[in-house]
Amino acid sequence: DVQLVESGGGLVQPGGSLRLSCAASGFTFSSFGMNWVRQAPGKGLEWVSYISTLGATINYAESVKGRFTISRGNAKNSLYLQMNSLRDEDTAVYYCAREGYVGEADYWGQGTLVTVSS
Amino acid sequence: QSMLTQPPSVSGAPGQRVTISCTGSSSNIGADFDVHWYQQLPGTAPKLLISGNNNRPSGVPDRFSGSKSGTSASLAISGLQADDEADYYCQSYDRSLSGWVFGGGTKLTVL
Numbered sequence: 001d002v003q004l005v006e007s008g009g010g011l012v013q014p015g016g017s018l019r020l021s022c023a024a025s026g027f028t029f030s031s032f033g034m035n036w037v038r039q040a041p042g043k044g045l046e047w048v049s050y051i052s053t054l055g056a057t058i059n060y061a062e063s064v065k066g067r068f069t070i071s072r073g074n075a076k077n078s079l080y081l082q083m084n085s086l087r088d089e090d091t092a093v094y095y096c097a098r099e100g101y102v103g104e105a106d107y108w109g110q111g112t113l114v115t116v117s118s
Numbered sequence: 119q120s121m122l123t124q125p126p127s128v129s130g131a132p133g134q135r136v137t138i139s140c141t142g143s144s145s146n147i148g149a150d151f152d153v154h155w156y157q158q159l160p161g162t163a164p165k166l167l168i169s170g171n172n173n174r175p176s177g178v179p180d181r182f183s184g185s186k187s188g189t190s191a192s193l194a195i196s197g198l199q200a201d202d203e204a205d206y207y208c209q210s211y212d213r214s215l216s217g218w219v220f221g222g223g224t225k226l227t228v229l
Binding site for chain 2 (some may be wrong): 105106107110
């Protein structure tokens, strides 16, 4: 079965950094593009970033561009999100999501909570 | 702010049919990108409900159906059941964003 398990969330002060990880299993990780999607408390879903199968194509939402860096380790079946210069408005549950064949998020992790607060 | 527009809430009695609209623009739905729908139960991750405008993944009941026309899409739920109460999100690709775009979400209440 496809599984995505996020880790690395926690409480961080404004201006701080955090690195999220997403461990993938049950499928050929290197064959799928991957995304990070976040959800602020009580709010809707917001796309954060995308990375293609070999990392050649990377895109970011304007709200995180220049502060967040997505990467992947295909040998380790893992997806990462390095988050720097964190702001209060980055507080959210962060999900990793596999991109399916027609651009859908066909599998999601359970999410990891990032809280930015002093 | 969301680039796809959904009604904040819809409601219906058990057994009834409801529809949820999703309106986009010429840079996403109108640019012929597919629309996908997700169901999110309280405290859980979103789950894919409809992919590619009108395709149900394995295990999704045929009470759920999707359609797309022009710059809009719709999710229809027939034979409403109590456990359909959830938040529903539409999603597409936006070429100006070069990434996914989501609707703001619609809360379905089963009366």
